[in-house]
Amino acid sequence: MNIRVGFGYDMHRLEEGRELWIGGIQLDYPMGLQGHSDADVLIHAICDALLGAANLRDIGYHFPDTAPEFERIDSKVLLRKTVSLLREQQYAIGNIDATLCAEKPKINPHIPSMQAVLSEVMQIPVDAISIKATTSEKMGFVGREEGITAYAVALIEKR
Template structure:
């Protein structure tokens, strides 16, 4: 098949005393995401979308949280390695659409930097990387600022 769609999702807890990385950008906040890596939910969701579209498994298959060498790894590296995996299979990315669910902080001003970071890593134009954000109107674990969620969809084309 020449065109493939992928979908990714990631969740992480928010805790104090952690940096808050989102879309490859360090965002000032009182909390950060907890995880084996830097816990960048957006980049993780994009990795899963890419890998899934190419039928290559998921982020945990390629970068398991049991691997000590990956402890605190920069998720931009995981994104680059995921891109290399799909490229080896002969795919290029057409576009990415993503949504973030978090109560705080407000990230509108950081979205252009996230788009640029992701576009640079994946050899895309900024206009091929859509990032949207919403709250959950203070409902659930996201609304209580206990965690955050990222969703990503991707369109791949066989070259």
């Protein structure tokens, strides 16, 4: 059995005038995350975890923030392309375990919707996607409500 584990981390600054996309869904919040794409911090961390597990470098390598074709792109497209890269290397996704860190908005009510969307995009069962939410207890840039971070671990298996 050839299994691998990868770790992903991402952070984005909150800014006014942007939509807030996390886990493939839009949240109703007066600020969004700053970035070249839609800045979906959770999807970006998951992509990095998957790419790292397969030793395929990172999200910035495959989808650079200097490339005009990725400007304002829906991060679900990036995740689909990431899953395709893994499948080309004969890897299947075992499970994802992720944590979002934000003071606001509250993430917990949205977790089932995020799991459903990510399950469809990655073509894996909903119960293979764990998403947890926490705060930073008012410490650091997350605590000051300046940004949101996400951490993800992915297990993949060679077919």
